[in-house]
Amino acid sequence: MQGPLIDTLARRGVTRRTFLKYCATLASMMALPPSVGRAMAEAMAAAKRPSVIWLPFQECTGCTESITRSHSPTIEGMIFDMVSLDYQETLMAAAGHQAEEARHAAMKENHGKYLLIVDGSIPLGIDGAYSCIGGRSNLDILKEAAEGAAAIVAMGSCASFGGIPKANPNPTGAVSVSDIVKDKPIVNIPGCPPIPVVMTGVLAHYLTFGSLPELDAQGRPKAFFGETIHDRCYRRPFYDQGKFAKTFDDEGARQGWCLFELGCKGPVTHNACATVKWNGGTSWPVESGHGCIGCSEPDFWDGGGFYKALSVPADPLKIGAAAAVAGAAAGVAVSFANRAKKKAAKAAHETTTLDDLEK
Amino acid sequence: MSLDAIPIHLIPPGEPGLTGNAPPLLHELLEMVNRLLASGETAAIDLSALPLTPADLDWLRERLGEGEIAVTLLANGESTLAETGCPGIWWVTHHNEQGVVTSQFLEVAFVPELVKAHPDDVALGRDHLESMMADL
Amino acid sequence: MNELQFLTWVRGPGLDIAVGIFLLGVLWRLIEIYSLGRKKDLAAPRHAAGASGLHTVFRRSLPPQGMLKRSPVSYIGGYIFHIGLAIVVFGFAPHILLIKNLTGLSWPALPSQFVDMVAVVTMAAMVVVLVDRINKPVKRFLSTFEDWFTWAVTFLPVLTGWMAVQHLLLPYTTMLALHILSVEILLVVLPFTKLFHAFTLFGSRWYNGRINARRGVPV
Ligand code: HEM
Ligand code: HEM
Ligand code: SF4
Ligand code: SF4
Numbered sequence: 001m002q003g004p005l006i007d008t009l010a011r012r013g014v015t016r017r018t019f020l021k022y023c024a025t026l027a028s029m030m031a032l033p034p035s036v037g038r039a040m041a042e043a044m045a046a047a048k049r050p051s052v053i054w055l056p057f058q059e060c061t062g063c064t065e066s067i068t069r070s071h072s073p074t075i076e077g078m079i080f081d082m083v084s085l086d087y088q089e090t091l092m093a094a095a096g097h098q099a100e101e102a103r104h105a106a107m108k109e110n111h112g113k114y115l116l117i118v119d120g121s122i123p124l125g126i127d128g129a130y131s132c133i134g135g136r137s138n139l140d141i142l143k144e145a146a147e148g149a150a151a152i153v154a155m156g157s158c159a160s161f162g163g164i165p166k167a168n169p170n171p172t173g174a175v176s177v178s179d180i181v182k183d184k185p186i187v188n189i190p191g192c193p194p195i196p197v198v199m200t201g202v203l204a205h206y207l208t209f210g211s212l213p214e215l216d217a218q219g220r221p222k223a224f225f226g227e228t229i230h231d232r233c234y235r236r237p238f239y240d241q242g243k244f245a246k247t248f249d250d251e252g253a254r255q256g257w258c259l260f261e262l263g264c265k266g267p268v269t270h271n272a273c274a275t276v277k278w279n280g281g282t283s284w285p286v287e288s289g290h291g292c293i294g295c296s297e298p299d300f301w302d303g304g305g306f307y308k309a310l311s312v313p314a315d316p317l318k319i320g321a322a323a324a325v326a327g328a329a330a331g332v333a334v335s336f337a338n339r340a341k342k343k344a345a346k347a348a349h350e351t352t353t354l355d356d357l358e359k
Numbered sequence: 360m361s362l363d364a365i366p367i368h369l370i371p372p373g374e375p376g377l378t379g380n381a382p383p384l385l386h387e388l389l390e391m392v393n394r395l396l397a398s399g400e401t402a403a404i405d406l407s408a409l410p411l412t413p414a415d416l417d418w419l420r421e422r423l424g425e426g427e428i429a430v431t432l433l434a435n436g437e438s439t440l441a442e443t444g445c446p447g448i449w450w451v452t453h454h455n456e457q458g459v460v461t462s463q464f465l466e467v468a469f470v471p472e473l474v475k476a477h478p479d480d481v482a483l484g485r486d487h488l489e490s491m492m493a494d495l
Numbered sequence: 496m497n498e499l500q501f502l503t504w505v506r507g508p509g510l511d512i513a514v515g516i517f518l519l520g521v522l523w524r525l526i527e528i529y530s531l532g533r534k535k536d537l538a539a540p541r542h543a544a545g546a547s548g549l550h551t552v553f554r555r556s557l558p559p560q561g562m563l564k565r566s567p568v569s570y571i572g573g574y575i576f577h578i579g580l581a582i583v584v585f586g587f588a589p590h591i592l593l594i595k596n597l598t599g600l601s602w603p604a605l606p607s608q609f610v611d612m613v614a615v616v617t618m619a620a621m622v623v624v625l626v627d628r629i630n631k632p633v634k635r636f637l638s639t640f641e642d643w644f645t646w647a648v649t650f651l652p653v654l655t656g657w658m659a660v661q662h663l664l665l666p667y668t669t670m671l672a673l674h675i676l677s678v679e680i681l682l683v684v685l686p687f688t689k690l691f692h693a694f695t696l697f698g699s700r701w702y703n704g705r706i707n708a709r710r711g712v713p714v
Contacts, residue, residue, distance in 0.1 A: 006479075016477050018434035021453050025462040027405075034403035034464055038472065217666075218497075228667060242588045242604040261592060268499065268668040281459035297668075298497045304506055310671070311589035312596040314507035319515035327519030331526025338531060 005207075006045035019045065023204070029276060030201050030213070030223040043208040050207065051110040052117060053103060054088040055145055057138040058131045058165045058174055059120025063156035064090050066193035086114075089133075100134050107148050115206065116149035118142065118177050121158040121165045125173030142180060151185045151212055152177060153202060157295060160188035160219070167301035178219060187212045188219040192295035195276055198224045218298065220270065229266035229292045232274035235259065253289060263307035264291030271296040381415040384465070385422065391467040392447055401468035403451075407460075416463075423448060430474055436461070440471045502672040505679065513679035514597075520686025521694060528695065541711030551704025551714055552697055568627040572620045579617030583653065586610055607660075614657045621650050645690050651677040 009019055020041050027037030056064070085092070086106035087099065094102055106114065120138075123130035128137030146152060154177040157163035165174035178186050189198050202221055205213040213221045230236065238244070238258040245252035245259055258264070266274075269292050273284045286292055291307075294300040304314025384404060391402040406416070424444025432438040436455040443450055449471045451464040466472070476484075496504070545554075558570045584590055588604035595601035625646055628634045655677050659670035685691060707714045 015434055016480055017432060017473055020473055021432070021434055021438055024464065025453055028407050028462040028464075031408055034405050034466075231662075240607045242606055244588065260589070268502065268671065280455055280457045281461065282457060294499075297499050299499055299503075302503065303499060304503050309589070309592050309596075310506075311593050312506075313510050313593075314503050315511065317511045317514055317597070319511055320518055323515035323519040324522055327522035328526060330519070331523040331530070334523070334527045335530030338527070 004046045005049065008049065009045075016045070026197070026201055026204055029197060029272075030205070030221075031226075032223075036208075040204055040208045044204060047207045051106055051114040052085050053106055053114055053145060053149075054085060054117040054119070055138075055141060056089055057118065057120030057142070057159070058123050058172065059156070059158055060164075061090060062193045063119040063158075064088075066191075067155075067196050067199055086110075097134075103145075107145060111148040113150050114148065115151055115153065115203075116145050117153045117155055118159045119155040121162045121174035121176060122180060123165065123172035123174050125171070130172040139180065142177070146181045146184055149184055151187070151206070152181060153199075154178065154186055154188045154190075154219075155199065156194050157190040157192045157300070160190040161298035163192060164301055166299070185212050186219055187215060187221060190218075190220060190225075190296040190298075191271060192300070194296070195224070195272055195278070197276055198272065216270070218270075220296075224272040224276070225270040225296065227270065229269045229271055229274050229286070230264075233266055233286055234274070235286060248289065259286060259289075259291040261309050262291050263293075263305065263309055265294035265297075265300070265303060265306075265310065266292040267310060269294040269297050269300075377412070377414050377418060380409060380411055381419045381422075384409075384419065388445075388448055388465065388467065392445070395447055395467050395469070399469075401466070401472070403467065404465040406463040406465060420450070423450070430471070432473060438473070440466075440474060498666060498668040498672065502668055502675075505672050505675040509676065509679050513682040517682040517686060520683075521691075524686050524691060525694065536706075536709055538709075540709045543708070543711040543713055546704070546708035546711060546713035548701035548705035548708065551707075552700045554704075554714075555700050566627075566631075568623060572624040572627065576617050576620040576624065579613050579620060580649075580653070582613045583610055583617060583656070586613075611657070611660060614653055618650070618653055618657065621646070621653070641688055645684070645688050648677075648681050648684050648688075649690070652681055 006016065006019065010016075020038070023041035023044065024034065024037040027034065027040055032040075087103040089099065092099060092102070120131075122128070122138045122142055124139065128139045131138045133141060154160045158165060158174070159177050162170075162174050162176045162179075165172055166176075176188075178188070187202055189202065191198070198221065201224065202213060205211070205221075213223060216222050216225055218225075230239070233239075235256060235258045238256070239260055243252065243255075243257040244261040245255075245257045246261060247253065248262065260267075264286065266286065271292075273292070274286070277284045277287070293306045294303055297303075308314065387404060391404075394400045394402065411419075426442030426444055426446060429439060429441035432440065436453070436458070438451070438453045441450045441452075442448070447467060447469065449466045449468065451466050451471060451473070452460060453462045455461045563570055582605070585594075585602075586605035587610045588607070591601055591604050628638055628642070628646075652674060655670060655674035658664060659667055659674050662670075664670070665673070681690075685693070704714060
């Protein structure tokens with residue numbers, strides 16, 4: 001099982017040319033020069049399968065579904081199989097104590113070398129009791145596993161930023177991986193769910209160069225999260241012309257106009273949906289007629305409503321009416337005060353000085 | 360009611376024309392071809408990474424013309440490696456299984472990298488041939 | 496606070512507070528000014544051609560004889576940037592959407608590219624007006640902190656809005672949040688500074704014209 005990757009691929013019927021082609025496309029998607037595609041293929045073909053431990057915490061398994069469920073056995077899926085996945089609750093055959101042992105064995109054997117993948121957030125409320133595996137809290141398990149990891153991949157918005165569990169009022173006290181682990185390289189692959197090719201891109205980069213790709217301020221690979229949905233959106237010309245769909249089935253919606261007024265968060269969302277698309281390049285949310293909900297940004301769940309345009313108030317204005325009444329009352333009160341002052345000044349025969357006029 | 364009954368008119372957002380990004384590529388290609396002739400060094404341009412409109416690509420394709428040989432590779436979707444009217448310049452298009460173009464390159468080489476058989480694969484082929492002959 | 500939380504705050508509680516203070520201030524000041532009152536003028540009204548409130552509103556909106564030549568920047572620059580502000584605030588799709596959300600009124604938007612150009616012209620005109628204020632000794636002498644402050648408070652929303660659209664300096668999300676924050680500062684400041692002229696200017700011109708018209712003087 002520990003031979004070079006290309007042998008394992010060959011056993012699964014993936015030819016070298018298929019692999020070369022895949023690497024060329026992957027490099028192109030990651031905005032790397034074509035020569036790197038070839039280097040990537042060579043390095044990956046010869047690479048030993050790295051040990052990977054995948055820890056699922058407070059999550060919905062959507063991320064795992066995104067990566068592993070494709071209609072046809074894609075290379076993404078296969079590359080993923082190519083890593084030595086030593087612990088993944090959903091996919092592994094072992095269960096219970098056996099599974100725990102497998103994890104410990106892998107951690108010990110590959111100490112300092114394994115890649116740790118985390119999906120799901122980590123609840124800190126009531127000492128982490130909201131999510132436990134084998135009687136131990138997620139926090140405990142994460143700290144232990146992170147200690148011997150070479151690098152950590154936070155898969156999905158929950159592991160990257162806290163995601164839906166962290167949404168207001170965050171009942172479980174959920175936090176992200178980077179809130180807890182401070183001393184290891186962490187790459188965030190947010191998205192709800194994340195795009196599969198981003199995952200393989202990061203793995204390919206790691207296998208080829210032995211390092212994580214370049215990251216943005218939020219810890220996301222720049223190659224995939226460098227630009228906003230809005231900047232790459234094919235509906236953008238309609239935005240610029242001021243042509244907006246007002247409802248989901250009006251004339252504008254049928255003509256494919258911009259979805260800004262229907263709450264599209266594309267302008268503030270960094271992700272690769274508009275270029276990479278979903279389901280083998282079939283389509284993507286905006287193409288199917290729904291605005292982007294901003295799933296790859298921190299706290300997207302509390303961004304003021306999925307169907308509210310970015311430029312309108314996130315909450316209903318509550319103090320407006322009260323403020324207007326208070327303002328009117330203040331005006332009336334001040335006018336009474338002014339009149340009283342005038343009357344007093346008149347009674348006292350006060351004169352107006354130059355200073356008064358300059359006030 | 361079938362979905363087809365709902366009228367959907369797709370209006371392409373103002374058919375983008377030429378951006379002027381294509382002509383400089385010809386200069387780059389010339390440079391690459393010179394290097395290929397001088398030292399045998401191969402090179403490639405990633406067309407999907409450049410801001411080229413469909414009109415730009417058509418312009419390029421028209422300029423470069425069609426050559427005499429085209430290779431079709433069936434691996435995880437179809438790929439075509441077609442020689443252009445300028446020998447040594449290949450237009451490489453990769454499709455996925457759904458037929459969507461996943462990447463596109465202009466490769467400058469005597470034979471594109473993908474077409475050549477890898478020595479390891481040739482060795483495997485030899486082993487196969489030998490075992491086949493032994494069975495005869 | 497991350498950038499999206501910042502944006503959500505300025506779109507939510509921040510906007511709420513700013514609009515609240517704005518409404519409070521506007522009503523307060525309008526009622527206060529109106530209720531100042533005046534003694535009744537018991538003299539018989541006189542009449543003169545061209546003397547009325549409405550006449551004065553128009554007359555004072557145009558430069559008096561010779562003034563356009565003496566301070567062209569104040570007139571031309573002033574008109575350009577005020578018209579520019581109006582076009583940007585009332586002609587840009589996201590702004591109309593906000594107005595629609597707050598008041599229910601809406602109208603067709605101008606193309607973004609046009610608004611973009613107007614924003615640049617507006618900023619240029621505002622810079623020219625500022626330079627004029629600094630260069631002309633009389634204007635500089637008359638200027639107080641308030642004049643510089645209100646210029647900045649008016650300029651910032653245009654600058655940040657334009658920079659957000661152009662993706663300059665900061666990530667779009669942060670710039671957009673700063674844009675909305677700068678507008679909120681403008682809203683808070685407007686009722687309590689000379690920017691209140693947006694509400695009082697025509698009223699005071701009409702009032703001056705009316706008072707003087709009664710005395711038979713076209714002003
Ligand atoms: C709370 C009120 C406001 C909100 C929510 C708001 C929102 C926005 C948004 C979302 C954009 C960017 C749209 C895009 O990316 O294409 C924008 C742009 C802009 N805004 Fe505002 N805005 C407000 C008030 C104002 C005001 C009062 C001014 C002027 C004094 C202003 C001046 C601008 C300008 C100049 C641009 C750039 C236009 C361009 O270059 O195309 N905004 N605003
Ligand atoms: C109906 C609306 C408005 C009218 C008729 C109007 C008219 C005027 C006039 C006549 C002046 C010249 C007076 C002077 O130099 O002090 C002026 C100056 C000014 N106005 Fe307005 N204004 C309006 C709305 C606004 C608004 C909404 C803003 C801010 C967002 C604004 C910002 C300014 C500024 C900053 C100056 C000073 C320019 C300088 O530095 O010379 N105005 N306005
Ligand atoms: S649909 Fe969304 S992402 Fe596309 S142009 Fe409109 S606002 Fe931008
Ligand atoms: S379009 Fe937006 S909300 Fe939808 S998957 Fe992409 S980033 Fe997430």
